[in-house]
Amino acid sequence: GAQRALWVKNITLCQKDHLSATLLSDDLPADFLRAITCQVCDHLLSDPVQSPCRHLFCRGCILKYSRALGAHCPACSLPCDVAELKSPAKAFLAVLHSLALQCPREGCGELVRMDAFRAHCLGHLQQRQTQMRDNHADGELDGYLPVNKGG
Amino acid sequence: GAQRALWVKNITLCQKDHLSATLLSDDLPADFLRAITCQVCDHLLSDPVQSPCRHLFCRGCILKYSRALGAHCPACSLPCDVAELKSPAKAFLAVLHSLALQCPREGCGELVRMDAFRAHCLGHLQQRQTQMRDNHADGELDGYLPVNKGG
Ligand SMILES: [Zn+2]
Ligand SMILES: [Zn+2]
Ligand SMILES: [Zn+2]
Ligand SMILES: [Zn+2]
Ligand SMILES: [Zn+2]
Ligand SMILES: [Zn+2]
Ligand SMILES: [Zn+2]
Ligand SMILES: [Zn+2]
Structure with a gap:
């Protein structure tokens, strides 16, 4: 329930690193949504x-979960040794990485593949830094140049 | 359980029309497999x-199921009127249709996209019919032509 969710979040601490399923541009079927989200943290x-029981987790989440709560699967409770974790099928990873996410930045809203999403957001950040630097430069110039206040 | 599965199969009668999940070429995650199979018949x-509760079924399966067992979801038992059924998100359909299936025909084993699989199998059937016709033609000629049995 909600208590367990909070408890798990205090173990994984992934809120800032992982992407929310609310970024998905489509209204996807319930079982498909479950298939592409982490069974520990609920992020993409x-x-x-x-x-071994074929359940999926972020690598970081299952390692932290196992260390804190023991070597069993968070989805089905079967034994789950971290040494037995393996990479999911390539066909599945291709599906995951090609999911379309909608950029939440105001004025953008672009659909971006999941595997290009971080680079896209970094672009916005750099754009913003450039703007701030330009604004700052303008601010400095304001102090040196005579300002025609009209009238 | 098994009894219900048999009972459902006697309603859907789709064994010959639908594709088995065993044709999937990859060892896919459990939740993903659930996402691409019908919650009535277990085929792809x-x-x-x-x-409305976002569960997925073959169109034929949910229509037959509803008629026989009532207007509720076979996956979660919530009310489910056939008039409220809608098409899944295009992004999901693209994933489903692009799944790689392995042709089970001996000597083939080719990986084929799900949306090209019927055409691929039809190709084998036509090839076989051509071979049978050729063999039959050879057989007829055998009756008319003098056969050099050597010696
Ligand atoms: Zn997370
Ligand atoms: Zn996670
Ligand atoms: Zn499990
Ligand atoms: Zn953007
Ligand atoms: Zn079926
Ligand atoms: Zn079905
Ligand atoms: Zn349902
Ligand atoms: Zn084939």
Whole structure:
């Protein structure tokens, strides 16, 4: 329930690193949504690994979960040794990486492939830094140049 | 359980029309496999429709199921009127149709996209019919032509 979710979040601490499923541009079927989200943190799978019982988690999440709560699967409770985790099938990873996410930045809203999403957001950040630097430069110039206030 | 599965199969009668999940060439994650199979017949989704509770079924399966067992979702038992069924998101259909299936025909084993699989199998059938016709033609000629038995 909600208590367990909070408890798990305090273990994984991935809120700032992982992507939310709310970024998905489509209204996807329930089972498909479950298939592409981490069974520990509920974010979109980030560097996923597969347990012997074929459940998926972010690599970071299952390692932290196992260390804190023991070597069992968070989805089905079967034994799950971290040494037995393996990479999911390439066909599945291709599906995951090609999911279309909608950029949440105001005035953008572009659809971006999941594997290009970080680069896209970094672009916005750099753009913003450039603007701030330009504004700052303008601000400095304001102090040196005579300002025609009209009238 | 097994009893219900048999009972459902006697309603859907889709064994010869739908494709088995065993044709999938990859060892896919459990939740992903669930996402691409019909929650009534367990075959790979064929002409899928989505319920208001976002579960997926072959169109034929949910229509037959509803008629026989009532207007509720076979996956979660929530009310499910066939008039409320809609097409799943295009992004999901693209994933489903591009799944790689392995042709089970001996000597072939080719990986074929799900949306090209019927045409591929039809190719084998036509090839076989041509061979049978040729063999039959040879057989007829055998009766008319003098056969040099050597010696
Ligand atoms: Zn996370
Ligand atoms: Zn996670
Ligand atoms: Zn499990
Ligand atoms: Zn953007
Ligand atoms: Zn079927
Ligand atoms: Zn079906
Ligand atoms: Zn349902
Ligand atoms: Zn073939």
